[in-house]
Amino acid sequence: MGVGLQADVAGIAPTLDRRQARMRGIVFHLGLASRTDASRSIAVTDPVAAWHTEHAYFAQLLRLLRREIDVIHAGEDPNYELMVDILSYLHEYADRVHHPREDVAFARLARHCPDMKVVLGRLEQEHRVIETAGIELLSRIEAAVGGEVVPREKIEAAAATFLVYYESHLAREESEVLARAGKHLTPADWDAVRSSVASIPDPVFGKDPQERFRALRRQIARES
Numbered sequence: 001m002g003v004g005l006q007a008d009v010a011g012i013a014p015t016l017d018r019r020q021a022r023m024r025g026i027v028f029h030l031g032l033a034s035r036t037d038a039s040r041s042i043a044v045t046d047p048v049a050a051w052h053t054e055h056a057y058f059a060q061l062l063r064l065l066r067r068e069i070d071v072i073h074a075g076e077d078p079n080y081e082l083m084v085d086i087l088s089y090l091h092e093y094a095d096r097v098h099h100p101r102e103d104v105a106f107a108r109l110a111r112h113c114p115d116m117k118v119v120l121g122r123l124e125q126e127h128r129v130i131e132t133a134g135i136e137l138l139s140r141i142e143a144a145v146g147g148e149v150v151p152r153e154k155i156e157a158a159a160a161t162f163l164v165y166y167e168s169h170l171a172r173e174e175s176e177v178l179a180r181a182g183k184h185l186t187p188a189d190w191d192a193v194r195s196s197v198a199s200i201p202d203p204v205f206g207k208d209p210q211e212r213f214r215a216l217r218r219q220i221a222r223e224s
C-alpha cells in the first residue's frame with residue numbers, strides 16, 4: 001500500500017466518460033458554454049456535465065499522481081517530470097480557472113439554497129487548502145528534481161495531504177453540489193460564472209494543448 005491514502009473518487013470518472021460525453025454533445029470546461037472542442041467535434045450544451053467532466057479529468061490526474069507516490073513509497077524512482085506536469089497543470093488550470101469559477105457558482109447557489117451555505121463555504125475554503133498543499137508538494141518535488149536531497153517521507157506527507165483533500169473535495173462536489181447547481185442556477189448565474197475569470201484555454205485537455213504537456217498527454221492517452 002502506498003502512503004495510506006483512502007479517499008475514493010472512483011465514482012466520478014465512470015459516471016460520464018468521454019464517449020458518453022461525446023454522445024451527449026457535451027463540452028469540457030466549467031461553464032464555457034461557447035466553447036467547442038475541435039479535436040472531438042463536440043458542441044457545448046450542458047454546463048453541469050462540463051463541470052463533471054473537468055472533475056473526471058482531475059481525478060484521472062490524481063490517480064496518476066498517486067501511482068507515482070506509491071512508487072516512491074516502494075523505494076523506487078518515480079517519474080518526477082510527470083508529477084511536476086500534473087501539479088503544474090492543476091495549479092495553472094484548476095487553481096486559477098476551475099476553482100475561482102466554482103467560488104462564484106457556490107455564492108450564487110447559496111443564495112438560491114440557504115441550506116447549502118455551510119457545505120459550500122467549506123468547499124470554497126478547501127480551494128485555498130488545495131492550492132497551498134499543491135504548491136508545497138510541487139516545491140518539494142522540484143527540489144528533488146533539482147538535485148536536492150528531499151526525504152521521501154516529506155514528499156509522501158505532502159502528497160497525502162494534497163491527494164486526500166483533493167479527492168474528497170471532488171467527491172463532495174459531485175455528490176452534494178452539481179445536481180443542485182443544475183437545478184437552481186439560472187442562465188444569468190451561469191453567465192456570471194463564465195465571466196468571473198478570463199477564459200484561458202485548457203493547456204492539457206483543450207483543443208490546442210501546450211507543447212510542454214506533451215509527455216503528460218501521452219501518458220493520459222496510454223491510460224485511456
Ligand SMILES: [Fe+2]
Nearest residue numbers: 099102123173
Ligand atoms: Fe472545488
Ligand SMILES: [Fe+2]
Nearest residue numbers: 055098102173
Ligand atoms: Fe470542482
